[in-house]
Amino acid sequence: MTAQLGNIALWIAFAVALYGAAAAVIGHRRHRSTLLESAYSAVLVHCAVVTVALLCLEYALITSDFSIQYVAFNSSLKYPIWYKIAGLWGALEGSLLLWAWMQAVLAAQVVIMYRRKHRDFIPYVSAVLMGISAFFVSVLLVPANPFAQHFPVPADGRGLNPLLEDTSMLVHPLLLYSGYVGFTVPYAFAMAALITGRLKEEWLFITRRWAVTAWMFLTCGIIYGGWWSYHVLGWGGYWAWDPVENASFMPWLAGTAYIHSVMTQEKRGMLKVWNLTLITLTFALVIFGTFLTRSGILNSVHAFTRGAVGYFFLAFLAVILLSTVSLLSLRADQLKTQGSVDSFLSRESAFLFNNLLLVTFCFTVFLGTIFPLLAEAVRGVKVSVGAPYFNYVAGPIGLGLLFLMGVGSVIPWRGGSWASLRRNLLGPGLAGVAAGCAAFLLGFRGPWVLTTYALAVFVMGVAVQEYYRGIRARRRTAGEGPVQALAQLFIRNRRRYGGFIVHVGFALVAIGIVSSSAFKVEQEGMLKKGEMLQAGKYQVRFDRLTSGEGPTHVKVHGIFTIFNESHEAGEMRPGLRFYPRSNDPIAEVDYWLGLQEDLYVILSSFDRQGAWAVVKVLVNPMVSWIWIGGAIMALGTLIAMLPTRLLSATGAGEKP
């Protein structure tokens, strides 16, 4: 019953989406307002029907209806309610249904918000959004049907992949999908701008908050994914340059380039084609990443089942790219750039270089990800480039970005003099150099590490300086107190001052990444009872094994006593979980987090009689800075995008 209802809902959703797309365009072209209104209603109906489909699957999951294959494969009677709910996005079909639903909700939201306000854009925007929705629903109808039946009906479901049995599972995919879906709004507006020929900055102003919101979700999703990898996957790291990680990182890079380059168009009227290209690239990379990870063409820790899904995504990718290219060539005459870079030392040239670095970074990640495919196709050899390749290229490009981040935010538009540049950069520059020297004196070594510290402090120095100057200026001119002056800075130029906070967060993340990669201590050893393993300043003593039972698994824990510089510091209990259907045990790591370093202990294997255990001990310096930096980035983005009226009780508007 549930399955039939769900399938019917999906078919209706598909038909309604197609109708909505067609009716919007025809209604607008032929000035038939009833037809146009019906198109907007179709968007809302589509949203409602997809919601029904989503609820059907959720209902089946919660009631453990194992006649539906998806439920039988991805849920279990043993699960607590929240894992049953989260089963929705635990595997391919359900996650695509969730995606389609978020897409539908977003389309409805856009239509409700803007159909009266932006009458020229919205018909095409809703047509594009409905096209995207129709695509997702078509995937659900044909190659990845979440309502496929399963015979015979099993007594219990197989349950999720054990790695997904974690509370992060409730959060991480939602954040990522919100980011992915959010970028479709600026994309749809960009297409609408191209179709209507209204290529002034209007579409940028309408969508910039959408883009920044999507970017924030994507950033949070990626950082949260790192945290998940760190505390669940149990290999001691947070980022493995796995294809699915790259699949989220590539749109992030393109999206980051986009939210910076739009400022150049807003202020100087430059880079029109570039911005249209970037937003298309961002969206295309979302689809490409989905293709990579859902098609089984590349293997990854997140591999979903294989099938025809890949072809659907590949075809959709082709449609996106071809339509953008043809629209761009159609409007080529209107896209002539107005401004030009007058001076090498100007904000616009800094943004150009920032964009160049981000896009080439994106390209290097792309190349590394598909390298095995390329090599096999071109030379017929089986090769791969792993993390060493990505680390090799990411370091220098990342440092270049840090440098531009500091310089770019203080040079004026249209160019500044050397004198003004010196005035703006001297303080932060000196702070950076001092930080590098201080780190050297404290015993930190390595050119990359010291350069990163120096540049990160430089970026933070720029932020502090700009805050200080801003507050000082307001105190002089408006006679405000420091707190009030700070609030006014946020109100009057929240994008700039929120942006500085994002930059500070990024600098902290950079410090965390570089420190944890450079100074990681890793020791592995087979310990008999009472034996010790030394890792950095820590000693780990194996005491005994205990075993226990979870709802879905059996687990064995090793009990280890930890000594910090010979002082007893406590006990750690890393374990291994054994799932009845999996050959491989899943590690349950134990860790102590700290600002300075994390102690991270993995039980690799053990003797069944309890005589010995193989343990891996990692001392990971400053990993926490990544999580803290990520949170600060999110906070900064929130400040940058909050509606002015929320920030301002006095009603002071944003500076134009």
Added chain:
Amino acid sequence: MSRGMMRVLVGAAVILVAVGYLIWGGVQEAIVYFYTPSELQTQGDKAVGKRLRIGGMVEAGSLTKDPETLIMKFRITDGATSVPVRYKGIPPDLFTEGKGAVIEGTWAPGGVFQCDLIMAKHSEDYHPPKAGEEAPSAEILYKSLIKQQGS
């Protein structure tokens, strides 16, 4: 074209060349070739110095371990050819004779594979094959093993 634009273009060209050079260096640094034991044998000395992954079975009866030094020796085979391997450390749990493994390391001129990483995972897929489903092909085995590094 303004002078500023000129300089920007020169700067952009410099960056592009630098990134191209980086990619080239990164690939050189990180490239790993995947061979079967037979392919490795055919390559002979040409394979020396490259970073390699060898996929195959751990030959039954070939495994010796020294508990003191943790040095382990075994042969890896694809049925036609087998290659001697030397490894120092603790192998993963699933590593045993007669089971599949992918090993990573370098081919020493003496004809012994110096291995520093053993990947002995069977399949990425958590679910066991359904009834009537074929056992995974070599291609799938390869795919499932190749991205294990670091994870």
